[in-house]
Amino acid sequence: MSTRPVLGIGVVGFGWMGQAHSRSAARIASLFPERVFDTALVVCGDNVAERREQAVSGVGFREAVEDWRAVVDHPDVDVVYVTAPNMMHEEIAIAAAEAGKAVFCEKPVGGTPDQTVRIEAAARRAGVITGVGYNYRWAPLVQHAKALIESGRLGEITNYRGRFFSMYGADPMGLLSWRFLVDEAGYGVSSDILSHAVDLAHMLLGPITEVSGTRETFIRERPLPKAGGTHYDRGQPGDPTGEVTNEDYAAAMVRFANGARGTFESSRAIIGPESQMAFDVYGTKGALRWNLETMNEMQVFLVDDDGRAPRGYTTVYAGDRYPYHGHFVPGDANAIGYEDLKVIENYEFLTAVATGEQHRPGFSEAVDYVSFQSAWLRSCESGAWETVNSIRQD
Numbered sequence: 001m002s003t004r005p006v007l008g009i010g011v012v013g014f015g016w017m018g019q020a021h022s023r024s025a026a027r028i029a030s031l032f033p034e035r036v037f038d039t040a041l042v043v044c045g046d047n048v049a050e051r052r053e054q055a056v057s058g059v060g061f062r063e064a065v066e067d068w069r070a071v072v073d074h075p076d077v078d079v080v081y082v083t084a085p086n087m088m089h090e091e092i093a094i095a096a097a098e099a100g101k102a103v104f105c106e107k108p109v110g111g112t113p114d115q116t117v118r119i120e121a122a123a124r125r126a127g128v129i130t131g132v133g134y135n136y137r138w139a140p141l142v143q144h145a146k147a148l149i150e151s152g153r154l155g156e157i158t159n160y161r162g163r164f165f166s167m168y169g170a171d172p173m174g175l176l177s178w179r180f181l182v183d184e185a186g187y188g189v190s191s192d193i194l195s196h197a198v199d200l201a202h203m204l205l206g207p208i209t210e211v212s213g214t215r216e217t218f219i220r221e222r223p224l225p226k227a228g229g230t231h232y233d234r235g236q237p238g239d240p241t242g243e244v245t246n247e248d249y250a251a252a253m254v255r256f257a258n259g260a261r262g263t264f265e266s267s268r269a270i271i272g273p274e275s276q277m278a279f280d281v282y283g284t285k286g287a288l289r290w291n292l293e294t295m296n297e298m299q300v301f302l303v304d305d306d307g308r309a310p311r312g313y314t315t316v317y318a319g320d321r322y323p324y325h326g327h328f329v330p331g332d333a334n335a336i337g338y339e340d341l342k343v344i345e346n347y348e349f350l351t352a353v354a355t356g357e358q359h360r361p362g363f364s365e366a367v368d369y370v371s372f373q374s375a376w377l378r379s380c381e382s383g384a385w386e387t388v389n390s391i392r393q394d
């Protein structure tokens with residue numbers, strides 16, 4: 001019999017992310033034999049009946065409820081996953097923290113910078129472990145990129161190019177789901193996907209000190225959604241439409257604290273890149289490029305010791321010599337997938353919960369992003385470069 005503590009899992013919002021976290025928590029035992037905890041899927045909250053049914057019959061929760069408060073208040077729940085639309089994060093995450101639960105909130109942790117700041121402060125006051133879903137940090141080759149940069153192998157980093165382009169909103173017949181509405185999502189791509197690109201740069205290069213930003217909404221009307229639809233569903237010509245109330249496109253020029261310069265671009269209404277969460281890092285002795293669309297490959301260009309440049313980039317394939325990869329498949333060039341990153345993320349977060357050590361990225365790193373976002377928003381209005389200051393609440 002196992003003597004590991006069993007962490008009771010509660011999930012609020014059983015859409016894409018709620019399902020991904022639930023399945024991932026359940027897979028940890030088979031993939032990480034060295035774990036110091038076990039998990040139990042206790043209760044799932046969703047306001048759509050079919051999703052509650054799937055949570056119990058398909059994924060193995062003991063029960064499913066309509067009212068999220070029953071998740072937060074459940075005595076067997078130790079960890080609450082907040083995977084509902086962004087503008088619901090604040091109420092649920094603060095209630096969970098005040099109930100003494102560890103809280104994993106999907107990015108961006110609230111729909112506005114003010115909400116993120118209030119959530120972080122409440123969790124800090126409650127003294128609970130927090131986590132945020134910046135899952136691309138955990139890709140084995142991204143971990144390798146970080147090690148290469150820190151080792152100095154790329155020399156001094158001169159510039160960085162980050163982007164997250166997704167076609168999820170490229171079709172004007174794509175439904176007006178919660179992501180396109182300021183009342184339900186808060187900001188648009190700057191919260192939804194630029195946040196991932198900037199968070200990864202924070203991890204790889206450190207803080208950003210100055211930003212110049214711009215934004216646009218290209219598709220201003222969309223068909224109204226049906227119950228249970230997602231941002232990948234489509235309407236029909238003639239369907240009633242509504243107004244898109246947040247941005248489709250966000251871009252920035254930046255200066256990092258370490259002196260490097262950089263650019264970021266993000267769009268959900270773009271044709272071509274389907275899920276291009278990508279970065280390029282350029283240093284005085286080498287360069288790297290990685291793209292989620294080919295997440296098991298990284299392009300590496302290293303100048304020889306005698307200072308001569310080889311011809312072109314070399315492809316490095318992911319494999320069990322890089323962090324975490326061997327937990328899923330042995331050997332080289334046997335691929336892992338998107339949801340495997342959620343398993344790694346949950347393994348690390350739940351290890352922190354079981355050992356009582358704060359997890360990174362937690363709500364503090366979510367505030368780092370919205371501190372950048374606040375300066376970016378000011379710059380979009382002023383047209384000038386703006387300084388990035390921490391907006392963390394004391």
Ligand SMILES: NC(=O)c1ccc[n+]([C@@H]2O[C@H](COP(=O)([O-])OP(=O)(O)OC[C@H]3O[C@@H](n4cnc5c(N)ncnc54)[C@H](O)[C@@H]3O)[C@@H](O)[C@H]2O)c1
Nearest residue numbers: 013014015016017045046047048083084086106107108133
């Ligand atoms: N880390 C990532 O890569 C990533 C990817 C996608 C989404 N996200 C984040 O995850 C969160 C959820 O996004 P998603 O794509 O899973 O959305 P989704 O629309 O697929 O799921 C949202 C779920 O919340 C439920 N819900 C809505 N109102 C509710 C209520 N009052 N009570 C209980 N449940 C309710 C919906 O029925 C739905 O099942 C967002 O914050 C989003 O930014 C993160």
